[in-house]
Amino acid sequence: MSSESTTTPALAEVRNVSKWFGPVMALNGVNLEIGSGITGLVGPNGAGKTTLLRLLTGQIKASLGGIDVCGRDAWSARAKDHIGLCPFGDATWDELSGRKLMRVTAGMRGFTGAEARRRAESVLETVGMAKRADRPVRTYSKGMRQRIKLGQALVHDPDLLVLDEPLNGVDPVGCEELNDLFRTLAAQGKAVLVSSHILHEMDQLADRILFICRGKLLASGSLAEIRDMLDDHPLKVRISCGSPRCIAPQLLMLESVKSVSIEPPSDLLLEVQNPSRFYAEFGEFAAGNDAQVQRLKATDTSTEAVFDYLMERAARPE
Incomplete structure (x- = not known):
């Protein structure tokens, strides 16, 4: 069951993708498109959400089928220039300050000197961490670490933003601030893919929902479209x-x-x-x-x- 409500060109396309881990089929013949706006990825534990995110971000290759991001194979280095990933687990160096970490991340993305510093400062402001950027990352709360990870994902201004449980550990005020940021990014034409187990978060946030279970895409579209089916x-x-x-x-x-x-x-x-x-x-x-x-x-x-x-x-x- 699917309902493609996306009217803008797809920034990511998954074509008949299956993925095995030994005898275990994690994804089975998945077809979907992700366009600009906010797309929610919903499913129970073990449904295949993490596998799909890893495939989209080029961390693993599909056993069958193909995935394109901005017209390029997701496995290619060129595709990764268009992808920003905020993973569920921490991906930071705790001994660095937030500011230093962001400059290092910009450097890893190919920016140097003044441009790396400019991007670091800009993204720290964007995620609300500019005033706390000189503290070591190890002193940050869970919510602050989530913001820093989001900054790492944004530092190179990607077209596709992949967020795995981005509000985990964030207080209610912070959640609303980050949701506003996601909406702003979507309004700029970016594709924002949010994986979350907190279902009520998706009601007001996502333009489209992808429901996945047992490695299969059960439905896609707006909530109203899916419910009508x-x-x-x-x-x-x-x-x-x-x-x-x-x-x-x-x-x-x-x-x-x-x-x-x-x-x-x-x-x-x-x-x-x-x-x-x-x-x-x-x-x-x-x-x-x-x-x-x-x-x-x-x-x-x-x-x-x-x-x-x-x-x-x-x-x-x-």
Whole structure:
């Protein structure tokens, strides 16, 4: 199942990629594109997320298929010029100061002298570490280390930013600051790929979601697009109205409505089989009846709810 909502050219393309580690198949025939904007990568532990990130960043090669980043093979050195990686584990020299570490990182990316210093200072400011840059990295908190790692990923101004659990250990205020930064980078045309196990983070952050399980891509697209495709899973809809007991029997007559329950004082909870059909049917129903509807809201369209549905579907025998 997939829904390609990306309208901008793909900055990364994964074509029929499979990856084995000995007898273990970590990825199985994955096809996807990543364009500018924020893409969330979601899946349970062992789903293949880390393998996919390592393939995209050229750390390992695919057993089958191909991966391009900005038109170049992801395994090539030229592709890595376009990639910035913020790994889950620390990738720093603890004895260095944040400023020195950033200059060293710029140097490893091929920048020297004044340009390396300029890039280091710019990125320290960007990630909110300029005022703490002279302290040794070993004295940094978990959240500060996350910011420094993000700075390392940004120092060469990459087109594709790959972030593995980037908010791990960051306080709530810091999370919002970094999310704002990710949105700014996306608005500049960068592709920002965020892997996270904290599903509610994706609700407001990601433009698209990639759901992966057991090495297979289960779905891709916006949450709304994916949820609309889950026709075999009832959508829960809450309706607040003036006369719930009067309209409940009438709603049950709609073809798309599976069940209706009354939640006093004025709410109805519906299970809807086909969301698109229901909204069309309900529009006609409300126009032709004095339903006194004050509010209509789907209650299970979050990343977590869609994730649970997809995991349930994946667990069914084929």
